[in-house]
Amino acid sequence: MRLSLTGAFLCAAVTFNTGAALALVPQIRADRSLVVASTNAQRFALGLPPLPPRRLTASPRLVAPRAGSSPLPPVTITCLIALRRQSDNALFGYLNKAQAARYPLSLRSRDLPVGAAVGTFQIPGGAPSASGLLVNLENPGLIIGGATPGHVTPDYMAPTSNYFANLAAIDPTLVLPPGYAYQQSILWSFDVASRALSPSWLNPDGTVVPLYIDVPTGAFIRFTAKTTPIMSTDTRVRFECA
Numbered sequence: 564m565r566l567s568l569t570g571a572f573l574c575a576a577v578t579f580n581t582g583a584a585l586a587l588v589p590q591i592r593a594d595r596s597l598v599v600a601s602t603n604a605q606r607f608a609l610g611l612p613p614l615p616p617r618r619l620t621a622s623p624r625l626v627a628p629r630a631g632s633s634p635l636p637p638v639t640i641t642c643l644i645a646l647r648r649q650s651d652n653a654l655f656g657y658l659n660k661a662q663a664a665r666y667p668l669s670l671r672s673r674d675l676p677v678g679a680a681v682g683t684f685q686i687p688g689g690a691p692s693a694s695g696l697l698v699n700l701e702n703p704g705l706i707i708g709g710a711t712p713g714h715v716t717p718d719y720m721a722p723t724s725n726y727f728a729n730l731a732a733i734d735p736t737l738v739l740p741p742g743y744a745y746q747q748s749i750l751w752s753f754d755v756a757s758r759a760l761s762p763s764w765l766n767p768d769g770t771v772v773p774l775y776i777d778v779p780t781g782a783f784i785r786f787t788a789k790t791t792p793i794m795s796t797d798t799r800v801r802f803e804c805a
Contacts, residue, residue, distance in 0.1 A: 635688025643679045645805035669731045671782045694752040708733035708748040709786050720764040720772050720788040730784035760802040776800050
């Protein structure tokens, strides 16, 4: 009987101690995780969840590439060149490719666009205007320019000068004979909105002056830097890309 009581007491003590020890396991595991469980493998062995992910490097900032604006290709303008009276903007005629009597390769105005000259030039894509342009004719190698009547060297264009140049089709490769009229390419400006073609003249000193366009009674076309026509009978016009 005594042995049975002693055995029962020992069994109860063992059971109590075992239960207490099992109750301490989570705490032991938690304590061990603070010291030992530095890897996920060790934490899994202790029944612990994995460590949160660590960022070893700074997160790269993803930036969408900025779309670069591609330059627009140049625009080729091909048109008839209309003459409009400056006083009332009425149509006065068209540039005609027929030769005039006195100046080979000269151009003159005509009332109807039959046989009119076709001008071609390029401007930068998307530009509202452009300057320093050369206007080519449909004949290869011909450029709209000016010929001085009888001068072999260029004079100086200025608002106070009566010097003028007749409108002419210039062949840059043409070698002029001695005493022949001096020829120079005209620099043009083009406005996209109004379609206006405005001429300029390059002086010997490098200055560029705006020109005015006059049509005498003989239907020649000439350039001058004067703000008023040289002759009172001249009709002042402007060029328009029609």
